Amino acid sequence: MNLPHLTFLRSFEAAARHLSFTSAADELNCTQSAVSNHVRSLEEFIQRPLFVRHPRSLSLTDVGEAYLPSVRHALQEINVATQSVILRTHTRKVVVSCPFSLAENWLPDVIQGFNAVHPDIDLTVHGTVWSDVEANVSDISVTINHVDDVTPDMTRLWVEKLSIVCAPGFLVEGEPLTEPEQLQQARLIHILGRPAYWEYVARHYGLTGLNLEDGPRTNASNFAMELAAKSLGCVALPRSLARSYVDRGLVIEPFDFDLESPWAYFIKVKEKPLAPPVRLFQDWLMQAAAEMNT
Numbered sequence: 001m002n003l004p005h006l007t008f009l010r011s012f013e014a015a016a017r018h019l020s021f022t023s024a025a026d027e028l029n030c031t032q033s034a035v036s037n038h039v040r041s042l043e044e045f046i047q048r049p050l051f052v053r054h055p056r057s058l059s060l061t062d063v064g065e066a067y068l069p070s071v072r073h074a075l076q077e078i079n080v081a082t083q084s085v086i087l088r089t090h091t092r093k094v095v096v097s098c099p100f101s102l103a104e105n106w107l108p109d110v111i112q113g114f115n116a117v118h119p120d121i122d123l124t125v126h127g128t129v130w131s132d133v134e135a136n137v138s139d140i141s142v143t144i145n146h147v148d149d150v151t152p153d154m155t156r157l158w159v160e161k162l163s164i165v166c167a168p169g170f171l172v173e174g175e176p177l178t179e180p181e182q183l184q185q186a187r188l189i190h191i192l193g194r195p196a197y198w199e200y201v202a203r204h205y206g207l208t209g210l211n212l213e214d215g216p217r218t219n220a221s222n223f224a225m226e227l228a229a230k231s232l233g234c235v236a237l238p239r240s241l242a243r244s245y246v247d248r249g250l251v252i253e254p255f256d257f258d259l260e261s262p263w264a265y266f267i268k269v270k271e272k273p274l275a276p277p278v279r280l281f282q283d284w285l286m287q288a289a290a291e292m293n294t
Contacts, residue, residue, distance in 0.1 A: 004041075004042050004045045005038075005041070007038055008039070008041050008042035008045070009042065009074070009075065010038075011028065011034075011035045011038035011039055011042075012039050012042050012050060012064075012067075012068075012071060013071050013075055014027050014028055015035055015039055015051070016050075016051075016060055016064060016068050019057060019058045019060075020057065020058060021035045021039070021058070046063075046067075048063040049063065049064075050063060050064035051064055093121065093122045093123075093277065094123050094124070094139050094277050094278050094281045095126070095137065095138045095139050096123060096125050096126070096138055096139065096141075096142065096281070097125070097126040097128050097138040097140075097141045097142065098125060098126070098141075098142040099128050099129065099143070099265075100127040100128065100220070100222070101220065101221035101222050101241050102142065102240065102241065102265060103127050104222055105222065105240070105241050105243070106241075106244070106292075109288075110284065110285060111125075113284070113288070114281060114284045117284075118281075121280065121281070123281070126138060128143075129220075139269065139270050139274075139275070139281075140267055140268070140269055140270070140278065140281065140282055141269075142265055142266070142267050143267075143268070144238075144263050144264070144265050144266075145263065145264065146262055147262055147263070148262075150266060154267070154268050155266060155268070156265070156266050157264070157265040157266065157267060157285075157286070157292070158264070158292040158293045159260060159264065159293060160239065160260065160261040160264040160265065161238070161239040161261060162197060162200065162201070162236055162237070162239065162257070162259045163236070163237060163238065163239035163242040163246075163253055163257065164183075164201065164235070164236050164254065164255075164257050165225065165245065165251040165253055165254075166228050166231075166234035166251060166254055167228060167229055167230065167231040167250075167251060167252070168249070168251075169231060171231075172186045173185050177234060177254040177255075178255055180201075180205040180207065180257075181205070181207070183201070183205075184209035184210055184211075186233070187211075187214070187232070187233040188211060188212070188214075188234060188236075189216050189217075189218075189232065189233035189234065189235035190212070190216070190217045190224075190235075191218065191221055191235070192218060192219040193219060194263070196262065197236040197237060197261075198236050200236075200259060200261075200262070201259070204259050216232055216233060221238070221241050224237060225237070225241070225242065225245045225250070228251050229251050234254070238261055238263070239261075240292060265289075267282070267286075269282060
């Protein structure tokens with residue numbers, strides 16, 4: 001292929017954009033005379049003048065005006081292709097931070113589906129408790145936040161509902177738990193840092209006798225569900241966490257309950273524009289999250 005040198009084309013495009021050899025040289029980190037020589041060599045190659053050289057400025061000739069869009073498009077295509085190769089070869093990785101409870105109950109299925117479609121992208125997941133990992137570690141951070149504390153750079157994954165669960169054979173004073181009123185005599189499991197869960201339940205049903213002082217306590221939602229599965233009490237927690245335990249028959253929702261949680265899961269990305277692998281996983285994450293609302 002009989003093509004001009006790429007350096008000549010880059011110098012021409014920069015000079016045409018700035019209408020100045022000096023400004024083009026500053027952008028390309030070379031001398032003004034080098035840019036001028038590159039353009040002159042390109043003009044000799046195509047045997048047509050590209051610029052009209054004025055004492056203190058430049059203007060494009062008709063040939064230069066016609067040639068510039070194609071050169072600019074070609075350089076952009078080369079840049080996109082090069083970045084794509086670099087990213088595909090060296091940075092096909094995504095680092096995600098996510099609360100342990102959600103990472104263990106929801107995220108594995110999401111990653112399984114993503115990996116089936118994008119097996120070349122490696123995922124690293126940092127489990128967190130209450131707070132995120134150190135800043136700038138993760139490309140995508142999943143956090144649980146009170147709806148009043150959300151910042152503009154956060155995107156909610158789904159509308160979170162609360163769920164009350166217990167073991168299939170859990171009894172309250174010798175009877176199966178089937179009515180909200182029985183919670184006043186039931187042994188309750190408490191999640192540290194979220195006492196409001198049971199307070200919201202009490203307010204929702206108008207219950208005044210919930211025992212909020214006694215019963216097992218833990219800061220781990222999954223451990224709370226394990227305790228519930230062993231008939232050591234019943235627990236109120238986000239439905240998104242309870243779903244996998246309910247689906248496996250380890251716990252049940254003993255009665256219909258529909259109450260929105262004041263806490264929900266949000267995602268935040270580290271930087272924009274996003275690297276292609278990060279964008280792919282973010283889109284996949286949001287698609288999986290949309291299914292949680294159905």
